[in-house]
Amino acid sequence: MDFKEFSGIISEKFPLTTPLQMEQFAALEGLYNDWNSKINVISRKDMDGLYLHHVLHSLAIAAYMKAVRSPEDLSGEVLDLGTGGGFPGIPLAILYPEARFTLCDSVGKKTIVASEVAKAINLQNVEVVNARAESLGKTFDYVVSRAVTSLDNFYPWVKGRFTKRILYLKGGDVVEEIATLMGKNRMKKGQVGTFRIQDWVNDEYFEGKLVIDIAKK
Numbered sequence: 001m002d003f004k005e006f007s008g009i010i011s012e013k014f015p016l017t018t019p020l021q022m023e024q025f026a027a028l029e030g031l032y033n034d035w036n037s038k039i040n041v042i043s044r045k046d047m048d049g050l051y052l053h054h055v056l057h058s059l060a061i062a063a064y065m066k067a068v069r070s071p072e073d074l075s076g077e078v079l080d081l082g083t084g085g086g087f088p089g090i091p092l093a094i095l096y097p098e099a100r101f102t103l104c105d106s107v108g109k110k111t112i113v114a115s116e117v118a119k120a121i122n123l124q125n126v127e128v129v130n131a132r133a134e135s136l137g138k139t140f141d142y143v144v145s146r147a148v149t150s151l152d153n154f155y156p157w158v159k160g161r162f163t164k165r166i167l168y169l170k171g172g173d174v175v176e177e178i179a180t181l182m183g184k185n186r187m188k189k190g191q192v193g194t195f196r197i198q199d200w201v202n203d204e205y206f207e208g209k210l211v212i213d214i215a216k217k
Contacts, residue, residue, distance in 0.1 A: 058088030
């Protein structure tokens with residue numbers, strides 16, 4: 001998927017996207033190509049799939065909010081934990097300029113890339129921190145992340161640090177994983193939901209990929 005195809009999807013799915021936001025999305029390819037040549041945060045064979053595999057995948061969280069949680073929207077303070085080179089945080093920060101994003105990763109070289117990309121496209125609503133989740137001394141409205149570990153491992157890192165919901169990108173058979181998460185944390189029926197990304201953009205890449213929504217108790 002090249003930028004032209006990506007921009008067509010964005011114009012259709014998020015018709016309020018501004019020319020400035022489109023310019024920011026367009027700049028990502030060159031920036032990540034440049035930084036990836038210096039600090040390898042995206043596999044080089046995957047760079048051709050930047051807009052499908054990384055940017056559009058990240059925006060599936062926004063699609064879920066629009067389709068299922070409407071009129072609720074990402075707002076306030078958002079933590080992207082395990083952001084790597086800036087996913088899903090940077091695409092979401094472009095789309096939600098009124099929200100404030102903290103992009104956190106324990107690997108310093110990855111936060112360098114995320115920070116420099118955010119600066120290059122003048123994202124005023126992004127702070128990048130090189131830290132572990134347990135060292136963050138604040139509470140967020142939302143936590144977003146992209147499959148950094150199993151759900152039952154991830155949840156304790158952010159339990160008590162969010163007020164609304166976790167939005168987690170993950171693929172594969174997650175039934176047992178969700179059951180383990182709910183059992184260990186005594187979650188109520190309906191507290192965890194899933195959204196099939198392929199129902200939003202019908203591309204084989206998204207087969208089996210989900211947005212998992214974990215609501216605050």
